[in-house]
Amino acid sequence: MNKAQQGPPSPAVPTVAAADAPAPTPRDRYGTWTLVAFALAAAGDLASLAAGSDVGHIVLKPLLMPLLAAYVTFRRGPRLLTAALLCGWAGDTLLLADADPVFLAGMGAFAVGHVCYLALFRRHGEGYGTARARGAFVVGTYASALIVTVALLWPDLPSDMRIPVAGYSLLLTAMAFGATTLGLAAAAGGGLFLLSDTLIATDVANWPQAPRPDFWIMLTYLAAQTLLTRGVLTSGSATARR
Incomplete structure:
Protein backbone atom coordinates (compact mmCIF):
# COMPACT_ATOMS: atom_id res chain seq x y z
CA MET A 1 0.00 0.00 0.00
CA ASN A 2 1.46 3.35 -1.07
CA LYS A 3 1.26 6.59 0.89
CA ALA A 4 -1.85 7.72 -1.00
CA GLN A 5 -3.73 4.65 0.20
CA GLN A 6 -2.74 5.01 3.85
CA GLY A 7 -5.44 6.24 6.23
CA PRO A 8 -5.05 9.04 8.70
CA PRO A 9 -2.40 8.45 11.32
CA SER A 10 -3.60 6.64 14.41
CA PRO A 11 -3.92 8.78 17.49
CA ALA A 12 -0.96 8.49 19.79
CA VAL A 13 -1.50 6.18 22.71
CA PRO A 14 -1.01 8.16 25.90
CA THR A 15 1.87 6.93 28.01
CA VAL A 16 2.73 7.66 31.59
CA ALA A 17 5.96 9.54 31.48
CA ALA A 18 8.23 10.15 34.37
CA ALA A 19 7.52 13.85 34.00
CA ASP A 20 3.82 13.20 34.69
CA ALA A 21 4.59 11.87 38.19
CA PRO A 22 3.94 14.41 40.91
CA ALA A 23 7.08 16.28 41.83
CA PRO A 24 8.33 15.82 45.39
CA THR A 25 7.00 18.55 47.65
CA PRO A 26 9.21 20.36 50.17
CA ARG A 27 7.50 18.27 52.84
CA ASP A 28 8.57 15.07 51.02
CA ARG A 29 12.15 16.31 50.76
CA TYR A 30 12.27 17.27 54.43
CA GLY A 31 10.97 13.80 55.29
CA THR A 32 13.71 12.16 53.23
CA TRP A 33 16.42 14.32 54.80
CA THR A 34 15.07 13.61 58.27
CA LEU A 35 15.09 9.87 57.62
CA VAL A 36 18.69 10.08 56.38
CA ALA A 37 19.62 12.06 59.50
CA PHE A 38 17.99 9.37 61.66
CA ALA A 39 19.92 6.62 59.86
CA LEU A 40 23.21 8.49 60.30
CA ALA A 41 22.52 9.17 63.99
CA ALA A 42 21.56 5.52 64.55
CA ALA A 43 24.73 4.31 62.82
CA GLY A 44 26.82 6.75 64.85
CA ASP A 45 25.20 5.66 68.11
CA LEU A 46 25.76 1.98 67.38
CA ALA A 47 29.35 2.66 66.34
CA SER A 48 29.90 4.55 69.60
CA LEU A 49 28.54 1.64 71.62
CA ALA A 50 30.64 -0.87 69.69
CA ALA A 51 33.74 1.26 70.36
CA GLY A 52 32.85 1.76 74.02
CA SER A 53 32.37 5.54 73.64
CA ASP A 54 29.93 6.75 76.29
CA VAL A 55 30.19 10.33 75.06
CA GLY A 56 28.99 9.46 71.56
CA HIS A 57 26.08 7.46 72.98
CA ILE A 58 25.03 10.23 75.37
CA VAL A 59 25.07 12.80 72.57
CA LEU A 60 23.36 10.73 69.86
CA LYS A 61 20.80 8.64 71.74
CA PRO A 62 18.47 11.57 72.60
CA LEU A 63 18.38 12.59 68.93
CA LEU A 64 17.12 9.28 67.54
CA MET A 65 13.41 9.14 68.33
CA PRO A 66 12.78 12.88 67.71
CA LEU A 67 14.26 12.45 64.21
CA LEU A 68 12.07 9.39 63.54
CA ALA A 69 9.03 11.24 64.95
CA ALA A 70 9.80 14.22 62.67
CA TYR A 71 9.90 11.84 59.70
CA VAL A 72 6.46 10.51 60.67
CA THR A 73 5.17 14.08 60.89
CA PHE A 74 6.49 14.96 57.42
CA ARG A 75 4.87 11.78 56.11
CA ARG A 76 1.58 12.87 57.72
CA GLY A 77 1.54 9.72 59.83
CA PRO A 78 -0.90 9.14 62.69
CA ARG A 79 -0.38 11.37 65.71
CA LEU A 80 -0.46 8.34 67.99
CA LEU A 81 2.64 7.03 66.21
CA ALA A 99 19.36 5.70 89.52
CA ASP A 100 16.47 3.30 90.18
CA PRO A 101 13.75 6.02 90.42
CA VAL A 102 14.84 7.40 87.04
CA PHE A 103 14.86 3.88 85.59
CA LEU A 104 11.27 3.39 86.77
CA ALA A 105 10.29 6.74 85.22
CA GLY A 106 11.88 5.63 81.94
CA MET A 107 9.96 2.36 82.11
CA GLY A 108 6.78 4.36 82.66
CA ALA A 109 7.49 6.48 79.56
CA PHE A 110 7.92 3.38 77.44
CA ALA A 111 4.74 1.93 78.95
CA VAL A 112 2.78 4.98 77.76
CA GLY A 113 4.35 4.49 74.32
CA HIS A 114 3.14 0.89 74.27
CA VAL A 115 -0.39 2.08 75.08
CA CYS A 116 -0.14 4.41 72.06
CA TYR A 117 0.97 1.48 69.90
CA LEU A 118 -1.89 -0.68 71.17
CA ALA A 119 -4.37 2.06 70.24
CA LEU A 120 -2.79 2.25 66.77
CA PHE A 121 -3.03 -1.50 66.27
CA ARG A 122 -6.65 -1.51 67.37
CA ARG A 123 -7.43 1.26 64.90
CA HIS A 124 -5.38 0.07 61.91
CA GLY A 125 -4.78 -3.66 62.50
CA GLU A 126 -6.65 -6.43 60.73
CA GLY A 127 -7.52 -8.40 63.83
CA TYR A 128 -8.01 -12.15 64.02
CA GLY A 129 -11.68 -12.42 63.23
CA THR A 130 -11.00 -14.48 60.11
CA ALA A 131 -8.05 -16.43 61.50
CA ARG A 132 -9.01 -17.74 64.91
CA ALA A 133 -6.57 -20.66 64.82
CA ARG A 134 -3.64 -18.37 64.00
CA GLY A 135 -4.80 -15.92 66.67
CA ALA A 136 -4.94 -18.64 69.31
CA PHE A 137 -1.46 -19.87 68.35
CA VAL A 138 0.06 -16.38 68.54
CA VAL A 139 -1.66 -15.64 71.86
CA GLY A 140 -0.37 -18.91 73.28
CA THR A 141 3.15 -18.24 72.05
CA TYR A 142 3.37 -14.75 73.51
CA ALA A 143 1.65 -15.75 76.76
CA SER A 144 4.10 -18.64 77.21
CA ALA A 145 7.06 -16.36 76.52
CA LEU A 146 5.77 -13.86 79.10
CA ILE A 147 5.22 -16.48 81.80
CA VAL A 148 8.55 -18.22 81.29
CA THR A 149 10.55 -14.98 81.13
CA VAL A 150 9.01 -13.45 84.26
CA ALA A 151 9.30 -16.74 86.15
CA LEU A 152 12.99 -17.05 85.32
CA LEU A 153 13.81 -13.41 86.09
CA TRP A 154 11.71 -13.09 89.24
CA PRO A 155 14.13 -14.61 91.82
CA ASP A 156 17.05 -12.50 90.58
CA LEU A 157 15.27 -9.15 90.30
CA PRO A 158 15.58 -6.63 93.16
CA SER A 159 12.50 -6.96 95.35
CA ASP A 160 11.31 -3.43 94.59
CA MET A 161 11.59 -4.04 90.83
CA ARG A 162 9.67 -7.31 90.58
CA ILE A 163 6.13 -5.95 90.35
CA PRO A 164 7.02 -3.04 88.01
CA VAL A 165 8.98 -5.35 85.70
CA ALA A 166 6.18 -7.94 85.66
CA GLY A 167 3.54 -5.30 84.91
CA TYR A 168 5.64 -3.69 82.22
CA SER A 169 6.38 -7.10 80.70
CA LEU A 170 2.66 -7.81 80.44
CA LEU A 171 2.04 -4.52 78.61
CA LEU A 172 5.08 -5.02 76.36
CA THR A 173 3.94 -8.52 75.43
CA ALA A 174 0.46 -7.23 74.64
CA MET A 175 2.03 -4.61 72.34
CA ALA A 176 4.19 -7.21 70.60
CA PHE A 177 1.14 -9.42 70.08
CA GLY A 178 -0.93 -6.50 68.80
CA ALA A 179 1.78 -5.66 66.27
CA THR A 180 1.14 -8.98 64.54
CA THR A 181 -2.21 -7.62 63.32
CA LEU A 182 -0.50 -4.96 61.22
CA GLY A 183 1.67 -7.06 58.93
CA LEU A 184 5.10 -8.66 58.87
CA ALA A 185 7.16 -5.49 59.41
CA ALA A 186 5.21 -4.43 62.49
CA ALA A 187 5.19 -8.00 63.83
CA ALA A 188 8.98 -8.17 63.53
CA GLY A 189 9.22 -4.78 65.23
CA LEU A 195 13.79 -8.98 72.80
CA SER A 196 15.46 -5.62 73.46
CA ASP A 197 13.63 -5.02 76.73
CA THR A 198 14.23 -8.62 77.81
CA LEU A 199 17.96 -7.97 77.41
CA ILE A 200 17.58 -4.94 79.70
CA ALA A 201 15.69 -7.05 82.25
CA THR A 202 18.45 -9.68 82.31
CA ASP A 203 20.91 -6.89 83.09
CA VAL A 204 18.70 -5.64 85.95
CA ALA A 205 18.62 -9.23 87.23
CA ASN A 206 22.45 -9.36 87.04
CA TRP A 207 22.48 -12.25 84.61
CA PRO A 208 25.65 -12.83 82.57
CA GLN A 209 25.75 -10.48 79.59
CA ALA A 210 27.21 -10.73 76.09
CA PRO A 211 30.13 -8.41 75.26
CA ARG A 212 28.94 -4.85 74.66
CA PRO A 213 25.38 -5.54 75.88
CA ASP A 214 24.25 -1.95 75.26
CA PHE A 215 25.10 -2.37 71.58
CA TRP A 216 22.73 -5.34 71.22
CA ILE A 217 20.02 -3.59 73.23
CA MET A 218 20.16 -0.51 71.00
CA LEU A 219 20.46 -2.51 67.78
CA THR A 226 11.92 1.50 62.67
CA LEU A 227 9.91 -1.58 61.72
CA LEU A 228 6.92 -0.52 63.84
CA THR A 229 7.00 2.89 62.18
CA ARG A 230 7.17 1.32 58.74
CA GLY A 231 4.35 -1.08 59.59
CA VAL A 232 2.04 1.73 60.67
CA LEU A 233 2.91 4.10 57.81
CA THR A 234 2.42 1.44 55.14
CA SER A 235 -0.81 -0.01 56.53
CA GLY A 236 -3.75 0.59 54.21
CA SER A 237 -5.91 2.05 56.95
CA ALA A 238 -3.29 4.55 58.10
CA THR A 239 -2.53 5.58 54.53
CA ALA A 240 -6.20 6.17 53.77
CA ARG A 241 -6.65 8.45 56.76
CA ARG A 242 -3.74 10.79 56.02
Whole structure:
Protein backbone atom coordinates (compact mmCIF):
# COMPACT_ATOMS: atom_id res chain seq x y z
CA MET A 1 0.00 0.00 0.00
CA ASN A 2 1.46 3.35 -1.07
CA LYS A 3 1.26 6.59 0.89
CA ALA A 4 -1.85 7.72 -1.00
CA GLN A 5 -3.73 4.65 0.20
CA GLN A 6 -2.74 5.01 3.85
CA GLY A 7 -5.44 6.24 6.23
CA PRO A 8 -5.05 9.04 8.70
CA PRO A 9 -2.40 8.45 11.32
CA SER A 10 -3.60 6.64 14.41
CA PRO A 11 -3.92 8.78 17.49
CA ALA A 12 -0.96 8.49 19.79
CA VAL A 13 -1.50 6.18 22.71
CA PRO A 14 -1.01 8.16 25.90
CA THR A 15 1.87 6.93 28.01
CA VAL A 16 2.73 7.66 31.59
CA ALA A 17 5.96 9.54 31.48
CA ALA A 18 8.23 10.15 34.37
CA ALA A 19 7.52 13.85 34.00
CA ASP A 20 3.82 13.20 34.69
CA ALA A 21 4.59 11.87 38.19
CA PRO A 22 3.94 14.41 40.91
CA ALA A 23 7.08 16.28 41.83
CA PRO A 24 8.33 15.82 45.39
CA THR A 25 7.00 18.55 47.65
CA PRO A 26 9.21 20.36 50.17
CA ARG A 27 7.50 18.27 52.84
CA ASP A 28 8.57 15.07 51.02
CA ARG A 29 12.15 16.31 50.76
CA TYR A 30 12.27 17.27 54.43
CA GLY A 31 10.97 13.80 55.29
CA THR A 32 13.71 12.16 53.23
CA TRP A 33 16.42 14.32 54.80
CA THR A 34 15.07 13.61 58.27
CA LEU A 35 15.09 9.87 57.62
CA VAL A 36 18.69 10.08 56.38
CA ALA A 37 19.62 12.06 59.50
CA PHE A 38 17.99 9.37 61.66
CA ALA A 39 19.92 6.62 59.86
CA LEU A 40 23.21 8.49 60.30
CA ALA A 41 22.52 9.17 63.99
CA ALA A 42 21.56 5.52 64.55
CA ALA A 43 24.73 4.31 62.82
CA GLY A 44 26.82 6.75 64.85
CA ASP A 45 25.20 5.66 68.11
CA LEU A 46 25.76 1.98 67.38
CA ALA A 47 29.35 2.66 66.34
CA SER A 48 29.90 4.55 69.60
CA LEU A 49 28.54 1.64 71.62
CA ALA A 50 30.64 -0.87 69.69
CA ALA A 51 33.74 1.26 70.36
CA GLY A 52 32.85 1.76 74.02
CA SER A 53 32.37 5.54 73.64
CA ASP A 54 29.93 6.75 76.29
CA VAL A 55 30.19 10.33 75.06
CA GLY A 56 28.99 9.46 71.56
CA HIS A 57 26.08 7.46 72.98
CA ILE A 58 25.03 10.23 75.37
CA VAL A 59 25.07 12.80 72.57
CA LEU A 60 23.36 10.73 69.86
CA LYS A 61 20.80 8.64 71.74
CA PRO A 62 18.47 11.57 72.60
CA LEU A 63 18.38 12.59 68.93
CA LEU A 64 17.12 9.28 67.54
CA MET A 65 13.41 9.14 68.33
CA PRO A 66 12.78 12.88 67.71
CA LEU A 67 14.26 12.45 64.21
CA LEU A 68 12.07 9.39 63.54
CA ALA A 69 9.03 11.24 64.95
CA ALA A 70 9.80 14.22 62.67
CA TYR A 71 9.90 11.84 59.70
CA VAL A 72 6.46 10.51 60.67
CA THR A 73 5.17 14.08 60.89
CA PHE A 74 6.49 14.96 57.42
CA ARG A 75 4.87 11.78 56.11
CA ARG A 76 1.58 12.87 57.72
CA GLY A 77 1.54 9.72 59.83
CA PRO A 78 -0.90 9.14 62.69
CA ARG A 79 -0.38 11.37 65.71
CA LEU A 80 -0.46 8.34 67.99
CA LEU A 81 2.64 7.03 66.21
CA THR A 82 4.42 10.34 66.79
CA ALA A 83 3.36 10.18 70.44
CA ALA A 84 4.65 6.62 70.81
CA LEU A 85 8.05 7.62 69.41
CA LEU A 86 8.28 10.69 71.64
CA CYS A 87 7.50 8.48 74.63
CA GLY A 88 10.41 6.35 73.47
CA TRP A 89 12.56 9.51 73.40
CA ALA A 90 11.58 10.27 77.01
CA GLY A 91 12.43 6.70 78.02
CA ASP A 92 15.72 6.78 76.14
CA THR A 93 16.78 10.00 77.85
CA LEU A 94 15.77 8.86 81.32
CA LEU A 95 17.54 5.51 80.96
CA LEU A 96 20.84 7.31 80.43
CA ALA A 97 20.85 7.75 84.23
CA ASP A 98 21.60 4.84 86.56
CA ALA A 99 19.36 5.70 89.52
CA ASP A 100 16.47 3.30 90.18
CA PRO A 101 13.75 6.02 90.42
CA VAL A 102 14.84 7.40 87.04
CA PHE A 103 14.86 3.88 85.59
CA LEU A 104 11.27 3.39 86.77
CA ALA A 105 10.29 6.74 85.22
CA GLY A 106 11.88 5.63 81.94
CA MET A 107 9.96 2.36 82.11
CA GLY A 108 6.78 4.36 82.66
CA ALA A 109 7.49 6.48 79.56
CA PHE A 110 7.92 3.38 77.44
CA ALA A 111 4.74 1.93 78.95
CA VAL A 112 2.78 4.98 77.76
CA GLY A 113 4.35 4.49 74.32
CA HIS A 114 3.14 0.89 74.27
CA VAL A 115 -0.39 2.08 75.08
CA CYS A 116 -0.14 4.41 72.06
CA TYR A 117 0.97 1.48 69.90
CA LEU A 118 -1.89 -0.68 71.17
CA ALA A 119 -4.37 2.06 70.24
CA LEU A 120 -2.79 2.25 66.77
CA PHE A 121 -3.03 -1.50 66.27
CA ARG A 122 -6.65 -1.51 67.37
CA ARG A 123 -7.43 1.26 64.90
CA HIS A 124 -5.38 0.07 61.91
CA GLY A 125 -4.78 -3.66 62.50
CA GLU A 126 -6.65 -6.43 60.73
CA GLY A 127 -7.52 -8.40 63.83
CA TYR A 128 -8.01 -12.15 64.02
CA GLY A 129 -11.68 -12.42 63.23
CA THR A 130 -11.00 -14.48 60.11
CA ALA A 131 -8.05 -16.43 61.50
CA ARG A 132 -9.01 -17.74 64.91
CA ALA A 133 -6.57 -20.66 64.82
CA ARG A 134 -3.64 -18.37 64.00
CA GLY A 135 -4.80 -15.92 66.67
CA ALA A 136 -4.94 -18.64 69.31
CA PHE A 137 -1.46 -19.87 68.35
CA VAL A 138 0.06 -16.38 68.54
CA VAL A 139 -1.66 -15.64 71.86
CA GLY A 140 -0.37 -18.91 73.28
CA THR A 141 3.15 -18.24 72.05
CA TYR A 142 3.37 -14.75 73.51
CA ALA A 143 1.65 -15.75 76.76
CA SER A 144 4.10 -18.64 77.21
CA ALA A 145 7.06 -16.36 76.52
CA LEU A 146 5.77 -13.86 79.10
CA ILE A 147 5.22 -16.48 81.80
CA VAL A 148 8.55 -18.22 81.29
CA THR A 149 10.55 -14.98 81.13
CA VAL A 150 9.01 -13.45 84.26
CA ALA A 151 9.30 -16.74 86.15
CA LEU A 152 12.99 -17.05 85.32
CA LEU A 153 13.81 -13.41 86.09
CA TRP A 154 11.71 -13.09 89.24
CA PRO A 155 14.13 -14.61 91.82
CA ASP A 156 17.05 -12.50 90.58
CA LEU A 157 15.27 -9.15 90.30
CA PRO A 158 15.58 -6.63 93.16
CA SER A 159 12.50 -6.96 95.35
CA ASP A 160 11.31 -3.43 94.59
CA MET A 161 11.59 -4.04 90.83
CA ARG A 162 9.67 -7.31 90.58
CA ILE A 163 6.13 -5.95 90.35
CA PRO A 164 7.02 -3.04 88.01
CA VAL A 165 8.98 -5.35 85.70
CA ALA A 166 6.18 -7.94 85.66
CA GLY A 167 3.54 -5.30 84.91
CA TYR A 168 5.64 -3.69 82.22
CA SER A 169 6.38 -7.10 80.70
CA LEU A 170 2.66 -7.81 80.44
CA LEU A 171 2.04 -4.52 78.61
CA LEU A 172 5.08 -5.02 76.36
CA THR A 173 3.94 -8.52 75.43
CA ALA A 174 0.46 -7.23 74.64
CA MET A 175 2.03 -4.61 72.34
CA ALA A 176 4.19 -7.21 70.60
CA PHE A 177 1.14 -9.42 70.08
CA GLY A 178 -0.93 -6.50 68.80
CA ALA A 179 1.78 -5.66 66.27
CA THR A 180 1.14 -8.98 64.54
CA THR A 181 -2.21 -7.62 63.32
CA LEU A 182 -0.50 -4.96 61.22
CA GLY A 183 1.67 -7.06 58.93
CA LEU A 184 5.10 -8.66 58.87
CA ALA A 185 7.16 -5.49 59.41
CA ALA A 186 5.21 -4.43 62.49
CA ALA A 187 5.19 -8.00 63.83
CA ALA A 188 8.98 -8.17 63.53
CA GLY A 189 9.22 -4.78 65.23
CA GLY A 190 7.09 -5.91 68.14
CA GLY A 191 9.15 -9.07 68.56
CA LEU A 192 12.42 -7.13 68.49
CA PHE A 193 11.09 -4.65 71.05
CA LEU A 194 10.28 -7.60 73.29
CA LEU A 195 13.79 -8.98 72.80
CA SER A 196 15.46 -5.62 73.46
CA ASP A 197 13.63 -5.02 76.73
CA THR A 198 14.23 -8.62 77.81
CA LEU A 199 17.96 -7.97 77.41
CA ILE A 200 17.58 -4.94 79.70
CA ALA A 201 15.69 -7.05 82.25
CA THR A 202 18.45 -9.68 82.31
CA ASP A 203 20.91 -6.89 83.09
CA VAL A 204 18.70 -5.64 85.95
CA ALA A 205 18.62 -9.23 87.23
CA ASN A 206 22.45 -9.36 87.04
CA TRP A 207 22.48 -12.25 84.61
CA PRO A 208 25.65 -12.83 82.57
CA GLN A 209 25.75 -10.48 79.59
CA ALA A 210 27.21 -10.73 76.09
CA PRO A 211 30.13 -8.41 75.26
CA ARG A 212 28.94 -4.85 74.66
CA PRO A 213 25.38 -5.54 75.88
CA ASP A 214 24.25 -1.95 75.26
CA PHE A 215 25.10 -2.37 71.58
CA TRP A 216 22.73 -5.34 71.22
CA ILE A 217 20.02 -3.59 73.23
CA MET A 218 20.16 -0.51 71.00
CA LEU A 219 20.46 -2.51 67.78
CA THR A 220 17.29 -4.48 68.50
CA TYR A 221 15.51 -1.39 69.86
CA LEU A 222 16.28 0.79 66.84
CA ALA A 223 15.26 -1.99 64.47
CA ALA A 224 12.04 -2.43 66.46
CA GLN A 225 11.04 1.24 66.36
CA THR A 226 11.92 1.50 62.67
CA LEU A 227 9.91 -1.58 61.72
CA LEU A 228 6.92 -0.52 63.84
CA THR A 229 7.00 2.89 62.18
CA ARG A 230 7.17 1.32 58.74
CA GLY A 231 4.35 -1.08 59.59
CA VAL A 232 2.04 1.73 60.67
CA LEU A 233 2.91 4.10 57.81
CA THR A 234 2.42 1.44 55.14
CA SER A 235 -0.81 -0.01 56.53
CA GLY A 236 -3.75 0.59 54.21
CA SER A 237 -5.91 2.05 56.95
CA ALA A 238 -3.29 4.55 58.10
CA THR A 239 -2.53 5.58 54.53
CA ALA A 240 -6.20 6.17 53.77
CA ARG A 241 -6.65 8.45 56.76
CA ARG A 242 -3.74 10.79 56.02
